[in-house]
Amino acid sequence: MERSADSIRVLFIGGLGRSGSTLLERILGELDGAFAMGEVVHLWQRGVVDGERCGCGEPFHDCELWRKAGESAFGGWPSFDVAGFLDVKASADRTRYIPSLARARLADDLRGRVEKHNAVYARLYGAVREVSGAQVLIDSSKSASLAHCLRWSPDIDLRIVHVVRDPRAVAHSWAKTVRRPEAVGDTAEGEFMARWSPGKTALHWDAQNFGFDLLARAGVPTLRVRYEDFAAAPADTVRGIARFAGLDGAEPPFADPATVELSANHQVAGNPMRFRTGRVELRADEAWREATRPVHRALVTAVTMPMLGRYGYRRRPSG
Secondary structure (H helix, E strand, O other): OOOOOOOOEEEEEOOOOOOHHHHHHHOOOOOOOEEEEEEEHHHHHHHHHHHOOOOOOOOOOOOOOHHHHHHHHHHOOOHHHHHHHHHHHHOOOHHHHHHHHOOOOOHHHHHHHHHHHHHHHHHHHHHHHHHHOOOOOEEEEEOOHHHHHHOOOOEEEEEEEEEEHHHHHHHHHHOOOOOOOOOOOOOOHHHOOOOOOHHHHHHHHHHHHHHHHHHHHHOOOOEEEEEHHHHHOOHHHHHHHHHHOOOOOOOEEEEEEOOEEEOOOOOOOOHHHHOOEEEEOOOOOOOHHHHHHHHHHHHHHHHHHHHHHHHHOOOOOOO
C-alpha cells in the first residue's frame, strides 16, 4: 500500500500481555523523538468513558496532553461520539476478522468498516504527534487484530515490535492477582487486572503470536524481540529497536547495563508499573520456574508446542 506523504510513524508493540511490553515501552518513550502512548486500544473505554488515570497521575480528562489531543483530533472529547466509534471498532477490530484482514485485498464490506475505524486512529495519532512534537509514536496495544486493521491505513507508517515470552512464564503472570491503581471512583480500591487460567493463556498466546506472524508475512515491517533477550541485554535491545523505528543515534537512559532512569509519562493504559518513576533495576522474572504447578506447565507446553520451537523455547524448560 502506498503511504501518504505525511504518514504518521507508529511503532506498535504486539504480542500477549505480561511479556514485559509496558517496561519496554517506558524505556522506548525516553528516547529523543519518541512518545509513549500506552495501550491505545483501551483509550476509548478506560480514558474517554471511564476517565481513568493517565501515567502522569491525572485523570484522563484532566491531563493537559490528552485534553489538547482531543481538541486537535475531535474538537474536544465531549464532542467525540465514543459510543458510535466503539460500534465501529467492534465491526472491524476483532480477532475473528484476522484471516480476512490478512489477505492481499479486503472484501468491500470489511474495507468500509476498516476505513472508518482507521480514520479515527489516524486523527488521534496525528493529534498526539502534533501535541507531543514526536517523530515516532509508540502504541503498546499488543492486539493483533488492531495491528491488522492499521496496516490498511495509508496515513499510518506501521512498524511492529513483536514481543514474545516463554508461554509458561506468561501463564504464571496471568494467574497473579494485580490491583489496577489507575481506576477511579467508588470501585477504585476493588479493581484488579484480569486473571486467566493456564489453558486460556496458552490459547491466547498461540492466537496473538500467530496473528503477528501473519502480519510479517504480509510485508508489514516487523522486529521480533524475546523478553528473555531483552532482560539479558536491555540497552542493546532498545538500541536495535530505535534503529528499526528510524530513531538513529537515540540513546536509552541507562545508568548502567541493568538500571534505567524513568521519567513521568502519559501512557493511557497498561501494567501498573507505568506509574513508577526514577531508577528501575532490570532483571528477568524467573519466579515461574519454581512457582508453576507441573500440571499447569505441562498443559501450557502441550497447547503451545507447535510454536515453541519457532521462537526458540524448549519443550522442557530447565528449572
